Amino acid sequence: MKLSSKVLLAMAISSITATAYAEPASQDFVPTTLAGTSAQSEAKGFIEDFSLGGTTRNWYSHESKYRGGTFSYEKHGETRTDRNRTNWVQGTILNASSGFTQGTVGVKTEVAVYNALVLDRSKRDIKGGSNRTLADSDGNAVDQWSKLGLANVQFRVSNTTLTAGRQNFSSGIVDTIGNRALPSSFEGVSFNSEEFSNLSFQGGIFDRVSPRTEQSLSKFRSEYGNGTQETDKVSTLGVNYQPLKSLKTSFFAANVKDFWNQYYFGATHELGDTSQLGLTTGFNYYKTVDEGKKEMGEIDNDTFSLSLGLTHQAHSLTFAYQQVNGNEYFDYLHETNGIYLANSLTSDFNGPNEKSFQVAYAINMAEYGVPGLKFNAYSARGWGIDGTHYTGNNGRAKFAYDGIQSQDGEKHQEYGVGASYALQSGPLKATTVRATYVEHRGSEFQADGSIKEFRLVTTIPFNIL
Template identity: 25%
Template sequence: MSKTRLAQAVAFATLGASLTLPSLAHAEFIKDSKASLELRNFYFNRDLRHTTAAQQSKREEWAQGFIFKAESGFTEGTVGFGLDAYAGLGLKLDSSDERAGTNLLPNSFGDEGPGEYSEASATLKAKISKTVLKVGGLMPKLPSVSANDSRLLPQNFLGGHLNSQEIAGLTIDAGQLKELNQRNSSDFEDLGVNSTGGIRNFKFGSNGNQGNDFNFAGLSYKWQDNLTTSYHYGQLEELYKQHIFGLVHVLPIAEKQSFKTDLRYARTTDDGRSNIDNNYFGAMFTYALSGHSLGLGYQKMSGDTGYAYLDGTDPFLVNYVQIGDFASKDETSWQARYDFNFASIGIPGLTFMTRYISGDNIDRGATLSEGKEWERDMDIGYIVQEGALKNLGVKWRNATVRSDALGELDENRLIVSYTIPLL
């Protein structure tokens, strides 16, 4: 082939920009533009130790991803306009019917799927003063909705997002999401509630866990450099409404020494076609000394159901980790975490993390005893700091899970990434 699927996707995504550039070619539009291409090589192995001989015993795949992102500046004038573009291509390097289903590729157990898949989106943006409106492809990172980027290609949405920072220290967000493209799919689909991966006790009416539009709004205020509070609202029409409160405070103790407090509370109720009813409280306390960080986390679920969030996204939970979210009905969980940044001893770019999370009191119904689970994670990563391979990153992620909700899992991920600046 003389033209790859990635090149085709980029061409479609940026067609509008290329057609309008002659009329938009103002200095700031060009000067502030940037573009990059990330090469992401991903090996994933999950040993499903709890399965029987008749079921899938392992998920193991290897794939290569190409992630193109471009952001323009804004045209001059009272209202500035700009264009962003995203395109992704995933290539299968190794898979089989028996080992499919890692979410690296668009497949499942029994069907290793196609050899490649691609996706693309474009975003029109407008700016007045310090307020920006984006319409089109979005990858929000908010407590109410946070796009997941833990596989080969990132999850993305179609919708509109308004962000305003007119008042010093105050950030306001509002918008609506219409559809989402999952991290292992090339198609946009309706929004839904994540009801898998735990004991939620969710009950839905017609259309199951699929809802309509997702509306969101929120604000955060930085009272001081070391204190921020926030409130965010999310509504998946017909299924749930959610109010999220947060507080982050960093207490300086001495040079290279601090104590961080991260408090979170969420109240989630139904929106007419579900039984969703959940109270969530989470707290994470982290003591940092030079390159060392030691954290202790606590998470508590109460109400008639577990915690609800958009399917496939990253929930705003302190104990949401590599595999589990510890968000089942009535679950209480604790986390102990340790991080070390080797830059403190003269090896910049090398980092290490390990954590252990234990959850219990899971409501598994009247006929079963209370459930328990635990997860142990370890990450070690290195990013080359200089030379010809600058920005080349290598990360190994390991996890072990023993859970009445998820079963018994052993997992390894090896990720090699390299980002090439294009502009």
């Protein structure tokens, strides 16, 4: 089960959320022209634009399984179980970034040290850690650890930047995920080109991922496979295009060597005046087909979501429908947030042939004199999960999604509430506190089971230079 940052950071109610505006969203056409300015021409210099700062995040989670579910851990050579798991980690990022050198070709460097301090070190509490608390082979917490989270060199000409090394990257298929004490990052080469006013290009080739809760680099794996399949090459290329002031679109393709080829299309359209009534429509679509050695088995999967968000002043109400057409999970890369579907919540609602529907509500208390305070609540249901037609293939990947065959008419439901507050002024300005409570209940063979979770996350940004 992958925990989407959009919900577990507490405030997103779907992958597309209506945003309040003071005037009606314009439907005017946006012509494609060359960018009016060159970012490189405004470079201040390698030392002159140097910055040193970062964030520190206090990340707490308590989970309870029910309806017979348990967590397990080893003690004195015996496997013990209970219903609860607690993880509490302080994650700190110290980022040093130079400015771009002046001239036709600008050069800059970025280095970020990631540090984790474990605040709950009980072997019984962390239950082996998983991707929450780093643990050794005996299940004991690694009390404190550090690594290079980012380390790259960037070259810029005009408005086009090439980045080589360990870096962040964001697209509908390969996206840094930040829903733990520390985020993930990727090792490779990427580019971002913004030479046109409403049209940008983006791409990259990556061979390793730096996981959220590991010290070393890893090969890429899938989120829902059995964990034995790995690949060391992910290539992606895409475009972002805004044809109307009210319409934004993006298209990305990715080749995950010997896993799959995946294609993504996303669009967001805004209509109306949110001081009266605004409508935000979001559409996300993924096409996934097997590739090369078919390490994940035979895949032919079409998955989409459609969301409609109504906003009136401080209030937003969102309806989202999602459907998986395929005999396997809609899958994506582990340690990425490469799932922009509206119903990616505590559960991703991505079972074979699954359909799901979500209703979500959010309120921004700035309209009532408390800027920075927000609340949200949602309810989602999934049904029709059918993995009985999954066959894998006749080779070693036959059981890449082992156990899926038992899912015949499975269903599940999820409820969540959240609150967040961002400080508006003072020495701790932009500090955010987020609290969420989520309850998920699954039928007998639904993959995510039945679990309750409370999270409290405090993130404090800081600047040194």
